[in-house]
Amino acid sequence: xxxxxxxxxxxxxxxxxxxxxxxxxxxxxxxxxxxxxxxxxxxxxxxxxxxxxxxxxxxxxxxxxxxxxxxxxxxxxxxxxxxxxxxxxxxxxxxxxxxxxxxxxxxxxxxxxxxxxxxxxxxxxxxxxxxxxxxxxxxxxxxxxxxxxxxxxxxxxxxxxxxxxxxxxxxxxxxxxxxxxxxxxxxxxxxxxxxxxxxxxxxxxxxxxx
Amino acid sequence: xxxxxxxxxxxxxxxxxxxxxxxxxxxxxxxxxxxxxxxxxxxxxxxxxxxxxxxxxxxxxxxxxxxxxxxxxxxxxxxxxxxxxxxxxxxxxxxxxxxxxxxxxxxxxxxxxxxxxxxxxxxxxxxxxxxxxxxxxxxxxxxxxxxxxxxxxxxxxxxxxxxxxxxxxxxxxxxxxxxxxxxxxxxxxxxxxxxxxxxxxxxxxxxxxxxxxxxxxxxxxxxxxxxxxxxxxxxxxxxxxxxxxxxxxxxx
Numbered sequence: 001x002x003x004x005x006x007x008x009x010x011x012x013x014x015x016x017x018x019x020x021x022x023x024x025x026x027x028x029x030x031x032x033x034x035x036x037x038x039x040x041x042x043x044x045x046x047x048x049x050x051x052x053x054x055x056x057x058x059x060x061x062x063x064x065x066x067x068x069x070x071x072x073x074x075x076x077x078x079x080x081x082x083x084x085x086x087x088x089x090x091x092x093x094x095x096x097x098x099x100x101x102x103x104x105x106x107x108x109x110x111x112x113x114x115x116x117x118x119x120x121x122x123x124x125x126x127x128x129x130x131x132x133x134x135x136x137x138x139x140x141x142x143x144x145x146x147x148x149x150x151x152x153x154x155x156x157x158x159x160x161x162x163x164x165x166x167x168x169x170x171x172x173x174x175x176x177x178x179x180x181x182x183x184x185x186x187x188x189x190x191x192x193x194x195x196x197x198x199x200x201x202x203x204x205x206x207x208x209x210x
Numbered sequence: 211x212x213x214x215x216x217x218x219x220x221x222x223x224x225x226x227x228x229x230x231x232x233x234x235x236x237x238x239x240x241x242x243x244x245x246x247x248x249x250x251x252x253x254x255x256x257x258x259x260x261x262x263x264x265x266x267x268x269x270x271x272x273x274x275x276x277x278x279x280x281x282x283x284x285x286x287x288x289x290x291x292x293x294x295x296x297x298x299x300x301x302x303x304x305x306x307x308x309x310x311x312x313x314x315x316x317x318x319x320x321x322x323x324x325x326x327x328x329x330x331x332x333x334x335x336x337x338x339x340x341x342x343x344x345x346x347x348x349x350x351x352x353x354x355x356x357x358x359x360x361x362x363x364x365x366x367x368x369x370x371x372x373x374x375x376x377x378x379x380x381x382x383x384x385x386x387x388x389x390x391x392x393x394x395x396x397x398x399x400x401x402x403x404x405x406x407x408x409x410x411x412x413x414x415x416x417x418x419x420x421x422x423x424x425x426x427x428x429x430x431x432x433x434x435x436x437x438x439x440x441x442x443x444x445x446x447x448x449x450x451x452x453x454x455x456x457x458x459x460x461x462x
Contacts (some may be wrong), residue, residue, distance in 0.1 A: 018223065022216045048278055048314050055313025059354070062339055075359065100322060113349040116376065123381035123382045127407040134409065182398050185414040189396050191420025191440045193283035195433035198227050200286060204429035206325075207289040207318045 007203045013040055014201045060084055150178060219326070219417075226436055231431035248408035248447040250392055251423040257366040257390040258298050266365035267356055268461065270295055271380065272319060273371020273395070274311030274351050281372040283418070284396040287313055288371035289322050290421040295368060296326035298424070305337060309344040309358055310371075311351030316343035352376050359383045369393040369408070370420060373400050381408040393418065415441075 020037030023030045063077040064082075087105065094101045128147070131140055152158060153175060162168040199205040261268050272288030275281040292308050299306050308319040320341035327336040344354030359367060359380065367375060367384040373395045381404060384391040393404040394412035404411045410418065415437060424431035 022220045023233075024213060024216060044278060048276065051317050052313030052346065055316040056346065057345045058316060058338075062342055065339070067434040076359070109347075111271075112353075116349050116352065116379065120376055120379055123378055124403065124406060127378070127382065130326075135405075149401075164380055179428070185401070186399060187444055188415030188437075188441070189417070191437050191444070192287075193396075194222075194226060194440070195230070196283040196286045196290075196418055197438055198230055199290075199429055199433055202227060202230060202429065204427065205286060205290055207286060207293075208321050208325075 003206065003208070006146055010206070010208065011201060011203050015041060018201065025117060146178075149174075211326070226440070228348065229436045229439060230429060231434045231436045234428050235240050245419075245423065248412070248419070248423060249414060250412055250416075251420065253410055254366075254368065254392045257392075258295060261365045262299050262302040264365060266363050267304040268295060268299050268302070268306040268366045268368065269309070269362070269364040270306060270370070271370045272315055273356055273369075273373050274348055275315070275372030277314045277318065278281045279372075281396055284310070284370075284372045285312075287418055287420060289315075289318055290426055291327050291368065291370045291424065292319055293322045294421055294424040294426045296323055297330065300330050300332065300335075304363060305335065305340055307358055307362060307364075308341045309351075309355045310341075311345055311348065312345070313346070315344055315371075316341055348374050348376055352379055355380055356383055359387060359389065364389055367388045367392075369395075369404075370417065372396055375399050375403040378403040378407040386411065 016033065017040055020034050024176055025031075025034065060081065063074070063080045066074040067077040067081055090101055090104075096102070124191050128144070131144060134140075137144075153171070158171060162171055196205070200207075237452050257364065258268060260266075270288070271293045272292060273285055275285040277285055288310075292306075296306050304324070306379070308323060309417060310316045310319055320338050323341050324333070324336045324338075327333050342354075342358075343374075344358070345351035356379075358364065364384075364387065367380070367389055369380060369391065371392075374397065377393065377395065381391050381393055385407070391406035391409045393406060393410070393411070394417040395401055396417060401411065401413055418437065421427075422434040
C-alpha cells in the first residue's frame with residue numbers, strides 16, 4: 001500500500017470533517033467534533049495560502065528558466081518575470097489594499113481579460129460555423145437548433161406570443177426545458193462528486209504521494 | 211427537518227461507501243460487465259498511444275478549482291486522470307506536462323506525477339517543472355497555458371477539471387496546432403462551449419467516469435457501478451415524487 005501513514009491521516013481527517021457536517025450544532029455532546037472540524041478546516045485554509053505562494057514561486061522559477069534557456073529563450077517570460085517582480089515589489093511596499101496599486105493593477109488586468117473574452121466570442125462564433133464539420137449525427141443538429149431557438153426565446157422576440165391562448169403555455173413549457181436538462185446533468189455531476197469523495201475517504205484515490 | 215437531512219445524508223454516505231466496497235470484491239469484480247462505449251475515451255487512448263510512439267508530448271490541464279472549494283471533485287478526477295495518463299505514457303521520450311490554475315492543485319499535480327514515476331521504479335525521471343501553476347486567476351491560467359500547447363510539441367491535450375467558458379480558447383489553440391483534444395468540465399456553460407469547440411467532449415457525469423475508463427483500478431470501476439445504481443434510485447425517487455405530487459400528497 002502506498003504511504004499507509006499519510007493515507008490513514010487523510011482518511012481520519014476526512015471522516016472528522018465529514019462527520020461534522022452531519023452533526024446539528026444543537027447537539028452539545030458532540031460539540032467537540034464541530035470544534036475539531038473548525039480547527040482542521042482552519043489549518044487547511046492556512047495550508048492553501050502557503051500552497052498558493054509555493055505555486056506562484058514555481059511559476060516564477062519556471063519562467064526564469066525559460067528566459068535564461070540556452071536554446072530558444074522565451075521573450076514573453078522576460079515580460080512575465082519583470083511584471084511579477086514589479087507587482088510583488090510595489091504590493092509589498094504599498095500593500096495590496098492601496099487604492100493607487102489596485103487602480104494600476106486593475107487598469108492593466110481588466111482590459112486584457114476583456115480582450116480575451118472578446119477573442120472567445122469570435123472563437124465561439126467560428127466554432128459554431130464549423131460544428132457540423134467536427135460533429136456528425138443527430139446530436140450536433142439538436143445542439144445547433146436548440147442553441148438558435150433558445151437565443152430567440154431568451155432575446156424576448158417571442159414575448160408577444162406569450163399572451164396568445166395555447167402558445168403561451170407551450171412557450172412556458174419550452175423555457176423550462178433547459179432548466180430541467182441542466183438539473184439532470186447536475187444530478188449526474190453530484191453523484192459523480194459523491195463517489196469521487198468516497199474514493200478519497202476509502203483511500204483508493206490518493207492525490208498525495210506521502 | 212435538519213435532523214432528517216443529516217440522517218439521510220449519513221445513510222447515503224454509509225450506503226455508498228459500503229456499495230463501493232462490495233462492488234470491489236474480487237467475485238463481483240469478475241462478474242461480466244461491459245461499460246457503455248464512450249467514443250471520446252477510445253480516441254483518447256489511441257491518441258495517448260500515438261503520442262508515446264511519435265515522441266510527442268501529452269498535456270493534462272486539471273482546471274482552476276481549489277481543493278477547498280465546492281467544485282473540488284472535478285479537480286480530484288483531474289488528478290486521478292493525470293496519474294493514470296502519466297502511467298500510460300512513462301516510456302515516452304517527452305514526459306507529460308500538467309498545468310493547473312490553483313496553487314494547491316499545482317503542488318498536488320507535482321506529487322501525483324512523482325508518485326507515478328516512483329511506482330514505476332523510475333523516480334529519477336521525475337521533473338517537478340512538469341507540474342505547473344499556469345496562472346492564479348481564470349484568465350491568467352488560460353493565457354499561461356497557451357505557450358505549453360503552442361511551443362512544447364504537444365500532440366494531445368486533456369482538459370479535465372473545473373473550467374470556465376474561457377477554456378474554449380485552449381481547445382481552439384489545440385485545434386490550431388492539429389493536436390487531439392479531450393475536454394470535460396463540471397460547469398454547465400463550459401460543457402456547451404466545449405461541445406462546440408473541442409474535438410471530443412465528455413458531458414455530465416462522464417467526467418467522473420474517465421479514470422475508470424482508463425483502467426485506473428477496481429475501486430474506480432466499483433464507483434462507476436455505484437453511480438449507475440444511484441442514478442436509478444434518483445430516477446425512481448423523482449418519478450415517485452411526481453406521482454405523489456400529482457395525486458395531491460404534500461411531501462414537505
